[in-house]
Structures are given as C-alpha cells and as structure tokens.
Amino acid sequence: MNFEEKVLGIEPKYDGSIINVEKQTVELPNGDTATRDVVHHAKAVGILAITDDNKILIEKQWRAPIGKTTLEIPAGKVDSRDNTSSKDAAIRELNEETRYHAKNLSRISGFYSTVGFSDEYMDLYLATELIPVDKELPRDKGEYLNIFAYSLNEAEELIKSGKIEDAKTIMAILYWKLMQK
Numbered sequence: 001m002n003f004e005e006k007v008l009g010i011e012p013k014y015d016g017s018i019i020n021v022e023k024q025t026v027e028l029p030n031g032d033t034a035t036r037d038v039v040h041h042a043k044a045v046g047i048l049a050i051t052d053d054n055k056i057l058i059e060k061q062w063r064a065p066i067g068k069t070t071l072e073i074p075a076g077k078v079d080s081r082d083n084t085s086s087k088d089a090a091i092r093e094l095n096e097e098t099r100y101h102a103k104n105l106s107r108i109s110g111f112y113s114t115v116g117f118s119d120e121y122m123d124l125y126l127a128t129e130l131i132p133v134d135k136e137l138p139r140d141k142g143e144y145l146n147i148f149a150y151s152l153n154e155a156e157e158l159i160k161s162g163k164i165e166d167a168k169t170i171m172a173i174l175y176w177k178l179m180q181k
Helices: 086-098 152-160 167-179
Strands: 006-015 019-027 033-041 044-049 056-063 068-072 075-077 100-112 121-132 145-150
Touching: 044 056, 044 086, 044 100, 044 167, 056 086, 056 152, 056 167, 068 167, 075 086, 086 100, 086 121, 086 145, 100 167, 121 167, 145 152, 152 167
Parallel strands: 044 121
Antiparallel strands: 006 019, 019 033, 044 075, 056 068, 056 145, 100 121
C-alpha cells in the first residue's frame, strides 16, 4: 500500500523566531482529504558530554511549553552562526551551555524528535576529553541553566524516578549505557 499523502494546499498560521506553523490540506491514499498541523523547526543538535571521570553533563533549565524545569543534555538549534553545520552547532552549544570544548566529538545518530507534528531533525553527538574553553561564548538571551555531572547509575535513577523526562536525554543515556558493554 502507498502511504504517501499528497499536499493539496498550505495555509501559513504562524511565523516565529524558532518555529513556523502551517495547516496542510492533504489527499489521503484512499482519495479522501484531511488536514495536518505542521511545525517547521530548524535542525538541532544534542550533546552526550562525558567527563574524564565518566560522568554525563546534564543541565537544569526552565521549559515554558511544559511549565517546569527539566534535566537535559546540552542542545540547541543549528543556525547562521554554524554555517548550517551540525558539528559546528554542537561545538558552539557545548561552549555556550557547559563552558567546555571536546577534543573528541563524533556523531552518534540522527532522529526526528516528534514526527506526529514537527519536522525537527536532531543530530546526537558524543563529546569526550572535555577541557574548559579559553573564550566563553555568550548564552542565548533568556537562557538560564545550571550544570550537573552524574554517573551512569545516577542518570539511570533520574530516568526511573521521572526526574529526567526529556526524550533526547533518555536516548543519550541509554546509548551511553550500551557503550559500557
């Protein structure tokens, strides 16, 4: 069966600084029509940063969409400062958010964060051999966060207790766990 939907029309709904939203009218595989709300988001990066003493760097910050603080890996969107390079964005975000530079930075995987309504694609990087940066880049306006370091066991416990609920962070920790085997 062909599952592809044909877009018949697009109605822009919102054009913001981080997202654009549109309502699509689509033709379904059986010929019926339906609507889809689609959020367009810039490409993003997440960083699994592991210290020399084998701890993950986790940041605590306020997230307005869910109305509470979260525990997350460093992450951010790819933008003009990065020349559309995910690796450059990972280097910049690691500096901005943790004040570290990684001697070793490698791409683990890429994934869509929420395929039901958004086209956001995130590249997940592994950062090791962390050293303090010589020059701190400014954090994004309105970005307030604290950095913590957790062992694998502590990070797993934070997931089990519901204190880590962020998908990219859970994915990064599970990848880290697999690396240990």
